[in-house]
Amino acid sequence: MAREMVKKSKWYEKYLPFVARSPEMQIRWLEAALRKGTLTMQELTPYITLLMEPEGEEHLETIRGHLAALDAHIIDKMLLAADVDDVPKLFRILPAPSLSQALAAITKEPPPFEKAPQLLIDRVFQAVYDRSEELLAEAAARVLADPGRTAQFREAYERFKEIKEDEKLLSALYPKAIVQ
Numbered sequence: 001m002a003r004e005m006v007k008k009s010k011w012y013e014k015y016l017p018f019v020a021r022s023p024e025m026q027i028r029w030l031e032a033a034l035r036k037g038t039l040t041m042q043e044l045t046p047y048i049t050l051l052m053e054p055e056g057e058e059h060l061e062t063i064r065g066h067l068a069a070l071d072a073h074i075i076d077k078m079l080l081a082a083d084v085d086d087v088p089k090l091f092r093i094l095p096a097p098s099l100s101q102a103l104a105a106i107t108k109e110p111p112p113f114e115k116a117p118q119l120l121i122d123r124v125f126q127a128v129y130d131r132s133e134e135l136l137a138e139a140a141a142r143v144l145a146d147p148g149r150t151a152q153f154r155e156a157y158e159r160f161k162e163i164k165e166d167e168k169l170l171s172a173l174y175p176k177a178i179v180q
Helices: 011-015 023-036 041-052 057-067 072-081 087-092 099-106 117-131 133-145 151-173
Strands: none
Touching (some): 023 041, 023 057, 023 072, 041 072, 072 087, 072 099, 087 099, 087 117, 099 117, 117 151, 133 151
């Protein structure tokens, strides 16, 4: 009976490519790589992209269930290693986002070749905002208090706040309108 409770990995699981693994196995592999520090954050980025790639709510729910079992510092490292395109999706499925995770998310910089960097930053802000308005406000206040931060973050956050105020005003004027 004790053998049944301990889930022993099969010998061939060690040799499976990342994309052939189940989401649970992918998360276990990422956790092991983050704990051991065998790969740099830049080397882990494509693996997180592959984990987040399949579309569908059931896939995200599966990942959410497995992320709930991880330590908070592992999730922090995953957010730091994730590409800025994957951060909104990853942040939305976090079981209980913390301030450090919100800070890791909103401080991600878009790549210099990005055609619409403001849109990408707005998506990250929206993902944090959807989870908790207060969490976004507190994280942004910490980032704004840092003198080393660029004025670009301040402008982006002020713009996002204006967008949210406009949405609230419009929803008050037109209560039957749907905000997307």
